Amino acid sequence: MEDVDVVIVGAGSAGLSAAKVLRTAGLNFKLLEATDRIGGRAWTSSEHFGVPFDIGCAWLHAADRNPYFPEAQAAGWTMHHHDMNIDHLYYRGRKASEEEEASVKAADASLAELMEGHSGGDDRLGALLAKGRASRAAATFCGPMDFGSDEDEISIADFKAAADLEPNYFTREGFGALVARFGADVPVQLSTPVRRIEWDGLGVVCVTDRGTLKARAVIVTASPAVLAFDEIVFSPALPDAHMSAFFDLPMGMLTKLPLEIRGTRLGLKPFDDLLVERTARHDIYFLCFPFDLDLMVGFIGGDFAWEMSAAGEAAGVDFATNRLCEILGNDTRRHVGRSMMTNWGAERYVRGAYAAARPGRAEARATLMQPVAERIFFAGEHVAGPLIQTCGGARLSGEAVARQVAAQLTGR
Ligand SMILES: Cc1cc2nc3c(=O)[nH]c(=O)nc-3n(C[C@H](O)[C@H](O)[C@H](O)COP(=O)(O)OP(=O)(O)OC[C@H]3O[C@@H](n4cnc5c(N)ncnc54)[C@H](O)[C@@H]3O)c2cc1C
Known part of the structure; x- marks a missing residue:
């Protein structure tokens, strides 16, 4: 050479x-x-669902500072602004009440305040979080689903240094x-x-x-x-x-579990955000039917996602399908078509x-x-x-x- x-x-x-x-x-x-x-x-890749699907990054975060955003616009690509608010919250099989949903939003806001006011030494993010369900749901979003790590493995200083990533956009083309x-x-x-x-x-x-x-x-x-x-x-x-x-x-972990859902929208709208909280961890978030495609994209993060990498794709797909059936009824299962699980831990040159x-x-x-x-x-x-x-x-x-x-x- x-x-x-x-x-x-x-x-x-x-x-x-x-x-x-x-x-x-x-x-x-x-x-x-x-x-x-x-x-x-x-x-x-279009390999799995016959439509462009992002195995890795999908959201154009911080679009006002993200150089890819104007390029996607100039190319005439289909864009969608995504507000990332939890639209549907389930505690195990039960739909959370409006008050419960409101308390999750309040917990999220209070985390932002706590972080702003935090002047002590660098500690685990988990140390800032109040106990209780609402706080856990808020922590799921900012920890495993966002930072790719559980809140007790995240540095407060690191978390604080990361910018607010609004506004967030999706592009259909990928x-x-x-x-x-x-x-x-x-x-x-x-x-x-x-x-x-x-x-x-x-x-x-x-x-x-x-x-x-x-x-x-x-x-x-x-x-x-x-x-x-x-x-x-x-x-x-x-x-x-x-x-x-x-x-x-x-490296934190974020794993996608996209499920093809045929012949129904399950009462959900394109780009709805759905979170299923378990009592301890093992939470799953679904991005519903992006661009009205027949896809519900499940996400798991942090330690649980690493564990699922070891359990394998079949276990991951079963987990996502079972959570949907738990909240939307067993009939949901017959609508599930193709599926896959991303596995970035096994990519030797990323890990x-x-x-x-x-x-x-x-x-x-x-x-x-x-x-x-x-x-x-x-x-x-x-x-x-x-x-x-x-x-x-x-x-x-x-x-x-x-x-x-x-x-x-x-x-x-
Ligand atoms: C599941 C998932 C979801 C994500 N979601 C989002 C999102 O929605 N929005 C967002 O903005 N970001 C997201 N990200 C993060 C985003 O994808 C990364 O931050 C970004 O792509 C990293 O780019 P990079 O160039 O730093 O590293 P990489 O993309 O990892 O590039 C490094 C390259 O180096 C190569 N390499 C490694 N070792 C060697 C070697 N020895 N010799 C030669 N080549 C080597 C690798 O093969 C790789 O191609 C997500 C990531 C994952 C995994």
Whole structure:
């Protein structure tokens, strides 16, 4: 392989955007992707339901700051503003009363206030939550379903640093398709995992199964879990602070359980939000019939989602179907058609949904924003400032880091 100015590891949202910035800056680069497609966690597929379905990211969060949003609009894609309010709440098999629903909204608002007023040390988010059912339902949304982690595994400081993601939009054509469209003109070498990065001499040497190439700098966009698992060996080893930071940013999990529902809307409207709370954990949220498609998309998150990954797809689909039958009647079962379960934990080059700092370890993100020896840079959703965990944030991170690299290499 020919030597270049910069190697970029990973052709997800961050890697693709970094490549575009380097190209504009007149630097030559090589973008190496381990898998056989671009997009990473942005991945739309019609394989399962015959319509575009996002296996990974789906909501265009923070649309007013999300560079993908104007691009989807300009392309004339079908957009839907999603308010993300719980429309239907069930406690086990029972529909919650209006008062109960109101108390969940109040619990949600009080969490925001508690967080605003929190000035103590960094603790578990769970420490801020009041006891009781309403508070649990609110915690489900902000913990497992949003942050991908249970509230006792989330750092308050990390949670606070994440921006409010309103306004949220969906696109019918798929967020993954939007990222693929964005990256379509970027040259990428697919199926080329980077195994080793040597940085003991000048610049870096990247070792892959298809050869070795030298560069003046490398931008690594692999998730912190991929790096914690030593999928890329650094030689010499990275500083301890960086290695610890990978472990302090474990991947949360969000698993989708889409069920095709044929011949009925079950009394629900397109884009209704339905939450089924269990008494302890194991809650499930359904996004109902997006774009009036025959789909109810179940979501489980946090520890429960990791457990379901081990139990397998059949167990996951049964769980989602049984919850629907429990609340809407057993007849629902005969309307269920095709189904699937996403499994991001088993994607070797991702290993989870997105990173959430351990309580007391929120500074790990800032650590990874520091380059090593002015030649190893990190970009991606895990270092995306207020838009952490999001695909738009990953893109902005890739752009910002590439600008930093370009300034350093060109002296401009
Ligand atoms: C189920 C789920 C739902 C989500 N929902 C939303 C949502 O609604 N809205 C939203 O904004 N975000 C959402 N996200 C998060 C969003 O998808 C990610 O934040 C974003 O796509 C991450 O982009 P990235 O470039 O940082 O990382 P990635 O997309 O992971 O890209 C990194 C790339 O690096 C490659 N790679 C790894 N190791 C190597 C190696 N050794 N050599 C070469 N290549 C390598 C990987 O294959 C991958 O393609 C969701 C994520 C999941 C999993």
